Amino acid sequence: FQNIKARKAEATQNAFRVVEVSDKTIDPAVWGKNYPRQYDSYRRTVDIERTKFGGSEAFQHLDDDPVWRHIFAGYAFGTDYREERGHAYMLKDQRETERVTNPKFKQPGACLHCHASTLNAYIDEGLKAGAPAGKENWEAQIQKGFEVVCKMSYSEATKLVEHPVSCIDCHEADTMNLRVNRPGFLNGIRALAKSDQPTPHLPSIERWRKEGRKGEYSPNTEANRQEMRSLVCAQCHVEYYFKGEGKLVTFPWHNGLKVEQIESYYDQVGHKDWKHKESGADVLKAQHPEFELWSQGIHARSGVSCADCHMPYQREGAIKVSNHHVRSPLLNVAQACQTCHRIPEEEIRARVVSIQDRNKALLDRAEEAVVSLISALADAMKRGSTDADLKPARDLQRKAQWRLDFISAENSMGFHAPQESARILAEAIDYARQGQLLVLALKPAAVTASAP
Amino acid sequence: FQNIKARKAEATQNAFRVVEVSDKTIDPAVWGKNYPRQYDSYRRTVDIERTKFGGSEAFQHLDDDPVWRHIFAGYAFGTDYREERGHAYMLKDQRETERVTNPKFKQPGACLHCHASTLNAYIDEGLKAGAPAGKENWEAQIQKGFEVVCKMSYSEATKLVEHPVSCIDCHEADTMNLRVNRPGFLNGIRALAKSDQPTPHLPSIERWRKEGRKGEYSPNTEANRQEMRSLVCAQCHVEYYFKGEGKLVTFPWHNGLKVEQIESYYDQVGHKDWKHKESGADVLKAQHPEFELWSQGIHARSGVSCADCHMPYQREGAIKVSNHHVRSPLLNVAQACQTCHRIPEEEIRARVVSIQDRNKALLDRAEEAVVSLISALADAMKRGSTDADLKPARDLQRKAQWRLDFISAENSMGFHAPQESARILAEAIDYARQGQLLVLALKPAAVTASAP
C-alpha cells in the first residue's frame, strides 16, 4: 500500500523550484534540479536504437546506398552523410563530420544555428556589436549576434558554444512556456506569413492575415500552444540555405512551404548549392524538410504537433510529463500513437511500414532516373556537347534532383505526408526521364547506352 | 423490462412484413411495402448532382478530356465513355451506350452480371440447363446459369432481365442479412483466398487460411457483418475480364489485388483487351477497381466499409436506417463522414479536395507521358520500324497505360487510397518515359519531334 499512498501524494505535488533558473542559465543540469523528470529523459537522447528506416544509429548513408556519391558528386555531402541521431550528439557530430573537418569546405559559424544552444552566444555577441541592451530589445540583440556569428569561421564560432540544444532554446525560464528564438526561423515564418499561401495547419498565421497583417507576425505572441509544440522544432528541422556573403541562415519560405514553391524562391534569387561535378548542372541540396513536409500532411491539418508524436506525455507516477527523449515514435508506439489510435501496436507498426515501404520503392525508382540523367549528361559532355546544348537537360536535372533529395533528406521516409511524398517523387521521375530524352535527342546513336 | 427491450433489439427484423417476400421476389416495389424507408431512398438513385470530380451527371469523358480518344484508339471505350451515375440507371445506360448499340462491338450477355438484377435469371437458366434443383444447390444453379447467360448475345440476354440491382442482389429475403451471389465475385474472392497475399482488411480470409484452408472460402458463411458491408459492393465495383470463348466474367485476383499483381495474372494467361490502333501495342483496359484500390487504403485497414460512407445511417423519425440512395459521400458529408470525423464539414471537403487535386495533377502528368509514348511509337511505325524493334517499347506502353487507366477508371480520384494511387501513377510515368527513350534510341534524329 506504500505506493498507493505515494501515488496520492504525487497527485497533489507540483514541481517546486529548488534552484533559480533564468534566461542566462544554459547548463541543462541546473534546470534539471527543478525538473528532474524532464532532465532525465532529455539525457536519454544519447541512446542508440535503430528502426527499419530511421532510428539513432549514425550509419553512413553513402555506403548504405553508394548511388548518392554520384548524386552529390562535387559537394561536401558526397564525402560524409550519416543517419542523424539524438539531440545529445548534435554538436559533437557537427564538429566531427568531414563536411566540417575537411578544410576545403570552409564552413561558417552559420552552421551552429541548429547544432548548439546558441541563444546566449547570439545575445552576447549582439550586445558586443552594439545592439541596445534591455529585455525589450531581446530580438534586436539576437539578430545582431546572429549576423556576427554566421559569418565567423566555424572553428572560431564553435568556441562560443558548449551545449547541444538545451532547455533555454525551447523554454522561457520564468514560465517554462515554449518560446522560439532562432533568427533564421523568426525571419522565415514572417516571410511565410507575408505570402498568400494558405496555412490551415497554422491558424495563428491565417488569423494574423485576416486581422490586417499588422506589423510583423510574431509566433511567441500569436501562436497557440499546440502550434508552439511544432514551431519550436521548426527552428531547425527545416530546409535552409546560407544567404550571400554574410552566410545568413535563411529559410526559403517566401513563396510557401511546398517543394515547388521553395524551388521557385531559389530560382528567383538565382541560388545554387553547387555545380554538379559529373553533369555540370547547377543543383540544389535539400536538408531535413520535416516541418515543410509535415505541413502538407493530414496530421498537421488535424492539429497533431511534432511533440505529440516525438515527445508524448508519459506517466511518471501520478503526473504526466513530456518525454524529452526525442526520438523515433516507432520506439515508443504506445505513448506516441495509441493515445490517438486505439489499435494494437503491431497494427500501428504495420501501417507505418506499409507507408514507408511504398515510399522507399518510389525513392529507389527516382534515384535510378536521376542517376541515368546524370550519366547521360556526362556522356554528352564527353562527346563535346556545348553548354547551350545541355542547358535544358541540366535544368531538368536540377528540378528532378531537388525533388528526389527533398524526400530523401526528409527523415520520415514519407510518413509525415505519404501522398505528397509520392507526388514529389513522381515529378522527380518525370523530369529526370524528360531530361534523358532531351540528351538522347541531341546526339542519339552514340548514347543509347544510357537508356534504361 | 430491460430484458424485454433487449430481446426486441435482437429480433432480427422487426419491421413487420405487410407482404411476403422470397428469394424469388425481384421487384423492389414489393419489398418496398415491407421496408418503405429503404425503398424510398433506393429510388432516389435517379437524382442527378455533380461534385468536383464525381457525382451523377453522365457527362462524356471523351469530350471532357479528348486525350482519351488516343489512349482508347481502336477500342469500344474510344467511342463512348461517360461518368457513371446512380444505380437506377445501370440497365438503361448499358443498353444505350454506343459500346453496346454499335453492332461492331458484339457485346455478350456477360455484360449483365453487374447491370441488372440477374440472380433469378441465372437460377432459372441454370435449372433449365439441368442444374440440380433444391435450395442446397443454390450456387450450382447460379454458376450453371451464369455460364449460359455469359455466352449469349447481349440483345438475347438482356431480355431475361428487367430491373437494375435490386434488394435480392444484396439481401437474403427471410433474414434481410447481406448475401453475395454474383458468380464472378464468388470465384474471384476464392482465388484471392487461395493466394498467399495478406488481406488485413478481410480478416475472415486470413482466418480461413489459418484454419487450414478447408474446402472453398465462402463469404456468406465466413465473413463478418462489417466485411459484408463491402463485399456486396465488390460483386461489381471491381476490375474484370471476359475469359475465353465462354465470355465468363472473371475477376483477376489470383495473385492479389494490387495493380502489379493483377497485371502479372493477365501476363500469365496472355490476356490483352485490344491491339492499340495507333501504336500496335497489346494493351489492357482497367474498369472501376474501387474494391481493389480501397483495399490498399487506410480506411479498409481500419475496417471502414463501402456502406459506411456510401450508405450511411440516416435518422428517419424514431429509428435510423441505411441510406439506400447510394451516391457520392460528398453530397452527404454529415452522415457519411462526420460521425467518425468530428470536424467541420468545410474542413472535411477541403481535405478530400486536396487529396483529389494532387491525384488529378499526377493523372494529367501520366496521361501526357503515355500519349507521348503512343505518338512516338506511331511515328516509328510510319518510319518503318519492325515489330521486333518496337516490342520492348510496346510492352512498356502496356505497363504504363494499365497503371494510368487503373487510377483513371477508378472512381474516387485517388481518395480510396491516396498514396497508393500516387505510387501507381508514378510508375505509369516512369514506364511511359522509358518507352519513349527506347523508341528514340531506335531511329533518333527523326523523332525528336515526339520528345516532350
Added chain:
Amino acid sequence: MPSSVTKTRIILGLILASTLGLFAGVGGYTFYYGQGFSYLSNDPKACVNCHIMREQFDGWQKGPHHAVATCNDCHTPHDLIGKYMTKAENGYYHSKGFTFQDFKEPIMIKPSNAAVLQKNCVSCHVEIVDGINTHPGDPKKMLDCVHCHRDVGHGPIH
C-alpha cells in the same frame, strides 16, 4: 422470480464476491484505502478515486452522455448479477493494475468489456437502432456501435 429475502442474500453474496475480487487483487487495505466500497456505487467518483480514471472522467464530463449516463450505465451489465460479477472481475484487474502499476497505457478496453458496453448502448437506444439488426453479443453479426460512435463516452479522441 426469487423472493426478496433470497434476493438480498444474493446481493450480499455478490458484494462479498466482488470485495473478494478486490482482496484477491491487493488485499483489504487497498480496498479500504482506495475507497473500495464506493466502487460498488453508481457514483462516477467511485471510478475517479483512481486518478488513473481521471482522463475518462474528464472526457465523460465533456461527452454527450454526461447528463444521461454514468460509468456503470455503460460499463457494467444492467442486470444485478452480471453487474456485480463484472465489478468483481474488473475490481480485481483495476486494483491490481493500480497497485502494481503493471497495466499498459494508454488503457484500452478489453473485448469482454466492449461486449458489455455494446449491450448497454443497445439497451438504451433500442428504439433508434430497432431497424438495423444490431445482434448484440454475436461477434460475427454484431454491428459495433463504437466503430462509428467512438467518442460518445469520452469525447473525441483526437
